[in-house]
Amino acid sequence: MEYNTEKPLIMHVDLNSAFATIEQQSRPLLRGKPVAVVNRRVKNTSIITASYEAKALGVKVGMKFIEAVRLAPGLIAVESDPAKYRYVYRKLMSILNSYSPNVVMKSIDEGIIDFHNIPNLRPLVDIGHEIKKRLRDEVGCAMRCNVGIGPNRFLAKTAAGLHKPDGLDIIDATNLRAVYETMRLTDLTGIASHLERRLNAVNIFTPIQFLDTDVVSLQKVVFKSIVGRQWYERLRGYEVDDRTSDTKTIGRQYVLENRNLTRFEIAARLHHLCESVGYRLRSQDKVARGVYIHVRTIDRQYWHACKMCQMPFYSDKTINLIAQQLFLNAPDRIQEIGIRCYEISDDNNPQMSLFSDSIECDQQLISAIDFINQRFGDRTVHSADTLNLSEFMKQKISFGSTRYL
Amino acid sequence: MNDEIFLNEQITVIAVFGKGLNPCRPMKFRRTNGREINITEIGLRHPSAQGKRMIHIFDVTDGSADYRIELDAERLTWRLTREADHGI
Numbered sequence: 001m002e003y004n005t006e007k008p009l010i011m012h013v014d015l016n017s018a019f020a021t022i023e024q025q026s027r028p029l030l031r032g033k034p035v036a037v038v039n040r041r042v043k044n045t046s047i048i049t050a051s052y053e054a055k056a057l058g059v060k061v062g063m064k065f066i067e068a069v070r071l072a073p074g075l076i077a078v079e080s081d082p083a084k085y086r087y088v089y090r091k092l093m094s095i096l097n098s099y100s101p102n103v104v105m106k107s108i109d110e111g112i113i114d115f116h117n118i119p120n121l122r123p124l125v126d127i128g129h130e131i132k133k134r135l136r137d138e139v140g141c142a143m144r145c146n147v148g149i150g151p152n153r154f155l156a157k158t159a160a161g162l163h164k165p166d167g168l169d170i171i172d173a174t175n176l177r178a179v180y181e182t183m184r185l186t187d188l189t190g191i192a193s194h195l196e197r198r199l200n201a202v203n204i205f206t207p208i209q210f211l212d213t214d215v216v217s218l219q220k221v222v223f224k225s226i227v228g229r230q231w232y233e234r235l236r237g238y239e240v241d242d243r244t245s246d247t248k249t250i251g252r253q254y255v256l257e258n259r260n261l262t263r264f265e266i267a268a269r270l271h272h273l274c275e276s277v278g279y280r281l282r283s284q285d286k287v288a289r290g291v292y293i294h295v296r297t298i299d300r301q302y303w304h305a306c307k308m309c310q311m312p313f314y315s316d317k318t319i320n321l322i323a324q325q326l327f328l329n330a331p332d333r334i335q336e337i338g339i340r341c342y343e344i345s346d347d348n349n350p351q352m353s354l355f356s357d358s359i360e361c362d363q364q365l366i367s368a369i370d371f372i373n374q375r376f377g378d379r380t381v382h383s384a385d386t387l388n389l390s391e392f393m394k395q396k397i398s399f400g401s402t403r404y405l
Numbered sequence: 406m407n408d409e410i411f412l413n414e415q416i417t418v419i420a421v422f423g424k425g426l427n428p429c430r431p432m433k434f435r436r437t438n439g440r441e442i443n444i445t446e447i448g449l450r451h452p453s454a455q456g457k458r459m460i461h462i463f464d465v466t467d468g469s470a471d472y473r474i475e476l477d478a479e480r481l482t483w484r485l486t487r488e489a490d491h492g493i
Contacts, residue, residue: 026449026464027471027489087451138426140449377456
């Protein structure tokens with residue numbers, strides 16, 4: 001198969017070190033300084049985003065703040081501020097939506113514009129520069145983004161990563177090979193260390209060798225599935241990633257703020273997570289049939305338990321009841337707890353049950369509580385045992401999903 | 406670590422309401438101790454809904470410290486909620 005010679009019409013826009021840049025935008029005195037965004041104001045917290053100044057000193061995402069300070073003395077830790085990031089996300093989305101109806105936000109800091117079937121299309125390079133300018137005008141002068149243009153999503157994202165920060169690059173059939181020559185396998189989006197080992201095992205050590213491997217070998221030997229063919233096409237610029245996935249699980253996890261909490265106190269935190277997950281479930285008009293809880297201990301042991309029910313549910317009370325039953329068997333010395341609802345489906349008037357009266361009462365109560373919380377703010381009404389927990393258990397933003405933004 | 410101080414102080418603000426992308430621009434505010442702060446730059450303005458109540462949050466600086474001031478759009482009151490000087 002030849003490389004895709006179609007005109008590149010996919011644009012990938014990626015905010016540079018998004019959370020740190022937004023903090024530097026909102027607090028001008030942080031500009032030009034090494035900044036790390038963390039989820040908690042404690043020394044053993046992990047870094048979720050580092051500014052370019054911090055990255056230049058060796059600070060990496062995921063590093064403990066206490067270790068990072070050794071590398072970058074003067075590193076300023078800033079607690080993440082989800083409301084601010086949501087605002088910039090919406091601004092970015094509104095800018096991207098003004099160019100095409102086909103926009104997909106892949107995460108809180110990156111979006112894809114598909115310019116297929118857009119009449120009177122201007123050169124995409126001009127549009128890319130305009131997006132950069134509009135971001136500076138409409139959000140703030142410190143905002144920068146990478147723009148990548150390619151014939152498919154994979155190459156557009158790869159192009160966006162070529163010249164950070166504030167780059168604008170195009171990858172098409174003419175320079176595709178030259179770009180791969182400058183990269184390592186793990187520079188390719190989707191190739192992490194375990195896939196690299198798998199490729200290395202069949203003597204593929206560079207993106208060029210990966211590109212030159214025939215489709216049969218990739219499908220039958222390397223990946224042993226259709227994934228091999230998808231990689232073959234993806235690397236050549238053909239679109240294979242234009243698909244949306246359904247919600248399979250809805251969950252939340254929490255690293256305990258203190259290692260000396262009693263079982264009762266941890267159960268209250270689990271209850272708080274159940275309320276949060278229940279609200280997310282209902283906000284998506286979904287019901288679940290299963291609850292899965294996990295615990296990670298201080299000794300890095302992982303414990304989990306799950307339960308499936310016959311009837312679907314969506315109330316905080318039911319989720320908490322199942323979760324607390326499962327939690328009774330959890331080990332001690334807990335560091336992290338998490339809960340997920342699974343077997344998710346649409347809430348489309350489930351079959352009447354023999355106990356429909358009590359279900360009807362529950363539904364009305366839940367609707368009333370959700371209404372009050374929407375009117376007066378999150379957690380205006382909540383269970384008594386989770387009182388004051390919001391101080392520790394603040395909602396944070398995950399990078400992967402834009403579902404709850 | 407972060408050197409932000411969290412406050413909840415009612416302040417008096419002089420703001421200009423104009424047009425364009427940022428129609429409300431606070432220019433100067435006076436704290437309860439009488440100190441006046443001249444705003445040299447608005448870093449970011451973002452809305453934050455507390456239920457149906459809208460709070461407009463302005464992250465601003467006077468060149469020597471960063472401040473967060475909040476306009477309650479329902480009550481039309483301003484509060485100073487954060488201050489950070491980053492050791493300058």
